[in-house]
Amino acid sequence: MKKTTCKNLGGTCDAEIQGETPEEMGEKSKQHVMEMMQSGDQDHKAAVEKMMQLSKEEQEKWYDDFQKSFDSLPDA
Numbered sequence: 001m002k003k004t005t006c007k008n009l010g011g012t013c014d015a016e017i018q019g020e021t022p023e024e025m026g027e028k029s030k031q032h033v034m035e036m037m038q039s040g041d042q043d044h045k046a047a048v049e050k051m052m053q054l055s056k057e058e059q060e061k062w063y064d065d066f067q068k069s070f071d072s073l074p075d076a
């Protein structure tokens, strides 16, 4: 199990996100961001909007980099 922070995943806070795989971590990060947005958090909303403005290629590159760096994340 690896861990990172919301901020490291393009978010805005220091909430810890854990996952066994990059996919799982991506899912948990998405859930966290959704929860924060539903509670009316503007920072997370802005972070999502920024992410949505990236082109498909940029989003793929971001995900690729995230998968590559997954192994170097600290163990949870």
Ligand SMILES: [Zn+2]
Pocket (backbone or CB within 6 Å): 006, 007, 011, 012, 013, 014, 015, 032, 033, 036, 044
């Ligand atoms: Zn967050």
